[in-house]
Amino acid sequence: MTIESLFGGNSTKEKIIELLSKNWPLSAKKIYNQLQKEYHISITYQATHKALKELFESKVLEKRKEGYLLNKEWAEKLESFSEKIKDELEQENENKEIKTVQKFTFNNHIEFLKFQLGFMEEIVKKDKKLDMIFHYRQAPYPHVLSNEQIGRMKKIMPKVKWTIIVKKDNPMGRWCAKQWRQMGVNVIFDSNISEDRMMFLNDYILNVYTSKTSLKAWDDSYDIKDVNDFNVNSTIEDISDPKFKTIVTIMKDKELADMLR
Template identity: 30%
Template sequence: MTSLPTLFRLNGSSSTKEQIISILSHEFPLSAKQIFNYVSKNSGGVSYQGVHKALQELALDKVVEKRGREFLLSSNWINSLNTFSGQLKYVYSNNLSETLDNKNFVFKTIHDCDRFLIESVVKIAGSLPTTEKPLFVMHCRHAWVPLFISRTEYRNMVESLKSTDCYGLVKSEAPIDRWCCSFWEKQGVKVRFVRDIATLSDAYALGDYVIEVFYSPEVRQEMDKIYDKTKQVSDLNMDDLFHSVFEMETEIAVTINKNKLIADQIREQTLAYFK
């Protein structure tokens, strides 16, 4: 059995999944019974069935993998954390003006990119004056955040947008896009479908910052194919979509520039569609 330093703090308020991840971060591999024994010692009231269900869900999300009758953390999941944490460490090790002004990043998956974008938007919004809601505009090829609202990072995105006056332009009018945009409108986001935007990249403007996301041709093609063929959101298998597309290894380039002139032009262009 291999031991590593604990990555997560164990406490009674942690969810069963968090405790399993914490346990497997310092002892592995372990059987379901061994994991249950650790969890039950830390928080009373948890059942073996509850631990088993949490393990199965973590396996489905590819956070843990099963080898024989034992479980351990997925090496792919660990690698994705390493990539993402490296980017965040770079951003958060310095102040905002030193890190997000005219910077370039590359991410291996849409999911990693989304997490970084959410953190960046929250950080930029937090640096702006609080006298009024900042104007936040988005130009996107497709909309998808509401599809994964059960995932913490996407739920955080929805919550963070409530502190902004948000306008979105979406290129595609596929049923999935319409469903997602309907969700956004209920959250107070103003949305229009515009065919001639987000041709090469998605773009965001907040304060003096402009963020551009350049998805690889493979990602764009796969997304277009899925969105075009899906007639109802209920036909989607969200887990399959997430793992096959949002965790597909590729290269996604992100640029963040502090340029008031360009940010103002993007806002002006966006607001013109709402007059």
């Protein structure tokens, strides 16, 4: 334990306390010898004795037959004070934490889906669990994932709590919702959410942006009365096309994520 600046810059007193935090009890003579040997302090025995007397009178030290040692009550108060300062500094740093936003651009939507799965895996690996809420304009079509990606998703699902909130309620969306529910995902239709695609993954907030052209194409593909009319091949071709360029911003902010969920 190193004590600094608690005794008006008195180096001798600080070094005496440091010595006695490592080895105790020590006689005045041993303290005097070790101050010279370990710290190369140029000091007389009389000055050492005076410093010990002042530390004893201020109840920093105790004096026993065997020699001097730190006062237990003083040490406990110092530890409590140190913890209080540490907590206050940590709280101050937390309040001053700068929230940074990262932006990623993907040439098509398929590339984003690959990134999204990898991001989910990384969070599960780090946090051991994943609480997700996705806001979608249309219910996501689950079968754009490859068999390999589906296998990876199933592997992490036991550690995932996942809710998808969908703005538009239609036959195709309800069919997609059924597929997701079979995988353990909770799907809710709620027209009150915004048009923006937003995702919450633990403390991370993702905003996903695509062009108006891609949004219209997606809406058109869901504008059907019979799910058998859904053009799977066209959908996969579309989301692999550069016109479905996807831009994502990511920010980690627990307070904001909890507020927006």
